[in-house]
Amino acid sequence: MRxxxxxLGLYLTVTLVLPLYTLLAKSLQNKDGHFVGFANFAxxxxxxxxxxxxxxxxxxxxxxxxxxxxxxxxxxxxxxRTCMAGRGFFRAVALIPxxxxxxxxxxxxxYLFGNQGIFKSxxxxxxxxxxxxxxxxxxxxxxxHALIILVTALSVADGRLYEAAESLRARPARIFLTVTLPxxxxxxxxxxxxxxxxxxxxxGVPKVIGGSYNVLATDVYRQVIGQFNFQMGAVVGxxxxxxxxxxxxxxxxxxxxxxxxxxxxxxxxxxxxxPLTDRVFFCLAAAVAGFLLLVLGMALFGSLVKLWPYNLxxxxxxxxxxxxxxxxxxxxxxxxxxxxLVAAIGTAxxxxxxxxxxxxxxxxxxxxxxxxxxxxxxxxPGIVLGLSYIFFFNAPDNPLNFIYGTMTxxxxxxxxxxxxxxxxxxxxxLKQVDAEFESVAAxxxxxxxxxxxxxxxxxxxxxxLDISVYLFVNAMTTVSAVVxxxxxxxxxxxxxxxxxxxxxxxxxACAMGMTIVATSAALKGLHSxxxxxxxxxxxxxxxx
Amino acid sequence: MVEPxxxxxxxxxxxxxxxxxxxxxxxxxSKAFGDFQxxxxxxxxxxxxxxxxxxxxxxxxxxxxxxAIAGLDIHNVGTIIQNGIDISALPPSQRDFGIVFQSYALFxxxxxxxxxxxxxxxxxxxxxxxxxRIAELLAMVGLVAQGSKYPGQLSGGQQQRVAxxxxxxxxxxxxLLDEPLSALDARVRQHLRGELKQLQxxxxxxxxxxxxxxxxxxxxxDRIVVMNEGRIEQIGTPIDIYRHPTAAFVADFVGQMNFVPxxxxxxxxxxxxxxxxxxxxESPMAGAAAxxxxxxxxxxxxxxxxxxxxxxxxxxxxxxxxxxFCRAELRLVCGRRLHADFSINAMRDLSLAPGQDLHIAxxxxxxxxxxxxxxxxxxxx
Ligand SMILES: Nc1ncnc2c1ncn2[C@@H]1O[C@H](COP(=O)(O)OP(=O)(O)O)[C@@H](O)[C@H]1O
Ligand SMILES: [Mg+2]
Numbered sequence: 001m002r003x004x005x006x007x008l009g010l011y012l013t014v015t016l017v018l019p020l021y022t023l024l025a026k027s028l029q030n031k032d033g034h035f036v037g038f039a040n041f042a043x044x045x046x047x048x049x050x051x052x053x054x055x056x057x058x059x060x061x062x063x064x065x066x067x068x069x070x071x072x073x074x075x076x077x078x079x080x081r082t083c084m085a086g087r088g089f090f091r092a093v094a095l096i097p098x099x100x101x102x103x104x105x106x107x108x109x110x111y112l113f114g115n116q117g118i119f120k121s122x123x124x125x126x127x128x129x130x131x132x133x134x135x136x137x138x139x140x141x142x143x144x145h146a147l148i149i150l151v152t153a154l155s156v157a158d159g160r161l162y163e164a165a166e167s168l169r170a171r172p173a174r175i176f177l178t179v180t181l182p183x184x185x186x187x188x189x190x191x192x193x194x195x196x197x198x199x200x201x202x203x204g205v206p207k208v209i210g211g212s213y214n215v216l217a218t219d220v221y222r223q224v225i226g227q228f229n230f231q232m233g234a235v236v237g238x239x240x241x242x243x244x245x246x247x248x249x250x251x252x253x254x255x256x257x258x259x260x261x262x263x264x265x266x267x268x269x270x271x272x273x274x275p276l277t278d279r280v281f282f283c284l285a286a287a288v289a290g291f292l293l294l295v296l297g298m299a300l301f302g303s304l305v306k307l308w309p310y311n312l313x314x315x316x317x318x319x320x321x322x323x324x325x326x327x328x329x330x331x332x333x334x335x336x337x338x339x340x341l342v343a344a345i346g347t348a349x350x351x352x353x354x355x356x357x358x359x360x361x362x363x364x365x366x367x368x369x370x371x372x373x374x375x376x377x378x379x380x381p382g383i384v385l386g387l388s389y390i391f392f393f394n395a396p397d398n399p400l401n402f403i404y405g406t407m408t409x410x411x412x413x414x415x416x417x418x419x420x421x422x423x424x425x426x427x428x429x430l431k432q433v434d435a436e437f438e439s440v441a442a443x444x445x446x447x448x449x450x451x452x453x454x455x456x457x458x459x460x461x462x463x464x465l466d467i468s469v470y471l472f473v474n475a476m477t478t479v480s481a482v483v484x485x486x487x488x489x490x491x492x493x494x495x496x497x498x499x500x501x502x503x504x505x506x507x508x509a510c511a512m513g514m515t516i517v518a519t520s521a522a523l524k525g526l527h528s529x530x531x532x533x534x535x536x537x538x539x540x541x542x543x544x
Numbered sequence: 545m546v547e548p549x550x551x552x553x554x555x556x557x558x559x560x561x562x563x564x565x566x567x568x569x570x571x572x573x574s575k576a577f578g579d580f581q582x583x584x585x586x587x588x589x590x591x592x593x594x595x596x597x598x599x600x601x602x603x604x605x606x607x608x609x610x611x612a613i614a615g616l617d618i619h620n621v622g623t624i625i626q627n628g629i630d631i632s633a634l635p636p637s638q639r640d641f642g643i644v645f646q647s648y649a650l651f652x653x654x655x656x657x658x659x660x661x662x663x664x665x666x667x668x669x670x671x672x673x674x675x676x677r678i679a680e681l682l683a684m685v686g687l688v689a690q691g692s693k694y695p696g697q698l699s700g701g702q703q704q705r706v707a708x709x710x711x712x713x714x715x716x717x718x719x720l721l722d723e724p725l726s727a728l729d730a731r732v733r734q735h736l737r738g739e740l741k742q743l744q745x746x747x748x749x750x751x752x753x754x755x756x757x758x759x760x761x762x763x764x765x766d767r768i769v770v771m772n773e774g775r776i777e778q779i780g781t782p783i784d785i786y787r788h789p790t791a792a793f794v795a796d797f798v799g800q801m802n803f804v805p806x807x808x809x810x811x812x813x814x815x816x817x818x819x820x821x822x823x824x825x826e827s828p829m830a831g832a833a834a835x836x837x838x839x840x841x842x843x844x845x846x847x848x849x850x851x852x853x854x855x856x857x858x859x860x861x862x863x864x865x866x867x868x869f870c871r872a873e874l875r876l877v878c879g880r881r882l883h884a885d886f887s888i889n890a891m892r893d894l895s896l897a898p899g900q901d902l903h904i905a906x907x908x909x910x911x912x913x914x915x916x917x918x919x920x921x922x923x924x925x
Contacts, residue, residue: 361616436649439616442636443643444663444714458653541652541694 001360001448005367008353012373014400015416019388020380026391027234040235050232053214054239060131060215061200061243064138068195071139072146073188075288078281080154081180083273085282091151093289095144096296099520101477101494104513105140106208107506108299109133116309129211137205140295142195143288149194153187154180159269189254193247200243201381203480204494208501216240217383217480224387224484234391237384244379296517303510318511327496332515335493338410339475343468346415346422351464354426355452359438371427378420382480389413390484405487413485414475422467429463430456461534469527473520565628567592567750568613568718573622575608582608583619584774590752595744597761598754600771601797606754609771610720613752615639627717642711646723648703650695650710656682657691660709681709684743701732708740712747719744721753725760737764758798762786770794792914795837802843802882804836806913814913817878819856822908835914840871842910843884845894848903855905858882860898863891872896874904 030036044050075094079087097105112119113128113136126132157180165175181188203217210218216236224233303319305312322328353374357367377385393404403409433456441451457464479494486495493512501509566589575583582605590596598606611617613624615636623632631639650659660681664674682688685705695703704724711719724740725733741764744751755761761768762782770777770785770793777791789795796803806814806821810830814821821836848855858874861881870891874882884904886896896902 434647434649436645436647437651439614439636439643439645440649440710441662442616443614443639443641443711443716445637446663446666447637450666455651455653459651538653541655541696 002363005356005360005363008356009370015412016373016376019392022391023234023237023388026230027238029231031231040231044235053216053219056213057200057215060134061196064135064199065192065196068139068142068146069192071288072143072150074284076147076150076154078285080151081271082278082281083271084278090285090289093292094147096292097140098144099473100517101479101513102141102202102204103208103479103498104299105137105295106205107501107510107513108295109136109209110506111298111302111308129209130213133209134206137209138199138202140292141202141205142198145198146191146195149191150187153184157183157269162269186254193250197243197247201240201383203383207498220383220387233387237387240381240384299510300514302507303514318507327491331491331493331496334490335476338407338492339472341411342414342475343472345411346471347464347468349415350419350422351426351467354423354430355456358427358430374423375420377416382417382478385413385417386481386484407490409485410482410490413481414478417481418471418474422470425463425467429460433459462531465527465531469523472523476516476520566590567627569625571623573612573619575612575619582774586776588769590750592750593748595751595764595766597765597768598771599758599761599768602756604771605774606771607722610722610752610754614641614643614720640716641718641720642716643720644707644711644724646726648707650703650706652695655692655694656687656706659706660713662710663714681713685709700728701736704736717750719749719751723754800840802838802840804880806834806836808832808834817876821854821906823911823913824909837912838906838910840883840885842907844905844907845886845902846890848905850903852905854908855903858902858904860896860900862898
């Protein structure tokens, strides 16, 4: 038991702590590897071009956050607090962006508002390449993340509070300000922190549609891949950690102020039909869903027409990757292979690790440390993690150097990248399992692994499936970390799409993006099918 | 509170006490969670075949002690010897016990047969032997027809029996039960505790049960270990604990008790207001303040003559009807209040009603004195 815990600690040290440490060290060294203190940072802040992209990043992140938050709040309100028609449909549509790599909205926006875009005139002479495009793409990309948090926050409401307010003759606006908003304050703050961090560190959208408008994430890429300036790359990488650090601090402060909003006697709020309000929110939700579908639809359409915008007849030729001279289907199978490996190995490591952390006896401090380590990846943007991996695994004196450039490093990196959410899902599920199962097993002299297999795994199967699908979909769509780590043999579909777009073949890039969306969607479908079968098979004991 | 019957337990205890070395010996065990001392210097012997109850208020360390015996939370200081072997450092898997938890901890995805057979599979037994053993266990707890059901499809009482059968499957020498009945409703609880006791008797397995329900402990245990704040307050047979509490805490926690402040006049005599009362047994020094304890059912009203020894005048303030008996609140001349239990017969015969004056007697052999003003007395008024 303790052995397994130590093994997990070793794994997290090698795949997370040491790479991050190398990044930190790199930022304090010169090109020859000598310690130079904060000289690199001084150089960074003395360079006006660098400072400009820092300002740019803050600028688009702030605007993107405000717009996303506003839209997601209205949408979440419509889903949870009104009786508008089609709530199930709207909920499903809003989650579509999760299936797409973040470069896909960038590509679609080129079709919509680019030099030959259908809606170019709507920009009144402004360029889509630059902040406008970045903000639009990021809104698409960050929307579902904000929505999930806000729907959760708005779902938790005490109906009695509303009845009390109404009986005191408060007007709807007053009720909104005094009951609704305070009730989801925490959700609003955490949603804004999460999406600010997402936009601040995203690489896919600005890469595709940023044009000459530089942001930090593209700067890192340019410094490292373009100019081999690893030290400066490390400095920018550390700057990308800023919002996560701020979020952590803000979260701490909020949590101290957060009191339980729901007493045990709370009655869930049942929204009542309000014809006018429902209709207004229906229109709002339809507009937002329309935007999401338009972006996705445009990417699909762009991948299906012969030559945008001159020849709009339909074709499948852009999906014929072998003929298009873009590495054929190899990258797709690489992506599939990686996603499958990440899902299989990642689920095993993360769920097994969470089991050890949650259920083993003794070694309290070690378990607390492991849990803390598991929380770190959430704060580390993909681009920073990818950078750390180069520094660590590409170092010639690292005995693990041989995995650099292989599928292994991609798999290990991606597992680490998405570790935290999976870990928390596993912990939540394990907490619901009776804490005494392990004690009973010990009293019956049954080894722990047998109880794990026969009881814990079957009982947690839905959570295990959730984790593996989450890992699979994210492995399919991720760009930011792996963009530093792929080699010619292990090129992935999402990266291939970026390179193809760079080479000017937007249609083929769209086709690749859509292939990823289709694969993720198919897996999601498969997941719900399996889940339904599992539920049917296990309902004998799940149902009371 | 109905006075439980424990004559049987008394006799049987005398038999078990005669065996020499104890089956389980707990010596000076302490356990701390960080700064918090959950068990303080616990020593206890349990004889083979005995049924021992740990009784105490919630949070007093009963579960912690049970888990230390099981090895689930190993204690910091002291030794535990089971069957002559020092098991203090052994992990639970190398100790000999079966355990039933309050939550039962039944595996939800396994049916009753698989739950009961969980510890048998993978051992030395053959398939047919296992099957026979499971059938035997199910018959023992009366669940023969429920073998293919899942825990979620059983009632609370049935789940409890499955947990019991599972714990007994490997024929352990020691059965540990952590509040096994507290999740059930009152009727089922009473029924099952009888069955539990019979089963334990029949299998002659040594059993330790944790409970915070004093009635349950009095009814089921051969010996009761009363605990408070990580310490053992008293160990004794149910009748001992009930009749002769050695600590004010025990007197208060087990059964109903009146606590009245008195002054010691001389050896064996105390002053309660105007009245002088004789007291058997030990009493504090003359002139010291003390607390007098007497159970409501020990207060006599029938045939008390004015001026008789240990009698006081009182007036009935309130009468509470409690089914098979009545509890009256009496006010003494000095203003102190006492609770007294009267049978329905006495109520009728003496036509007792609020406002009525009467004479009561506090028999000297039923009074206990504790030297200090008892803090616990506060909630008896
Ligand atoms: N794992 C633990 N960590 C810290 N404190 C504990 C732990 N387990 C129990 N305690 C504390 O020890 C005391 C005794 O607990 P327990 O033995 O469960 O009481 P009970 O008599 O109700 O079974 C309680 O105050 C409880 O808070
Ligand atoms: Mg307890």
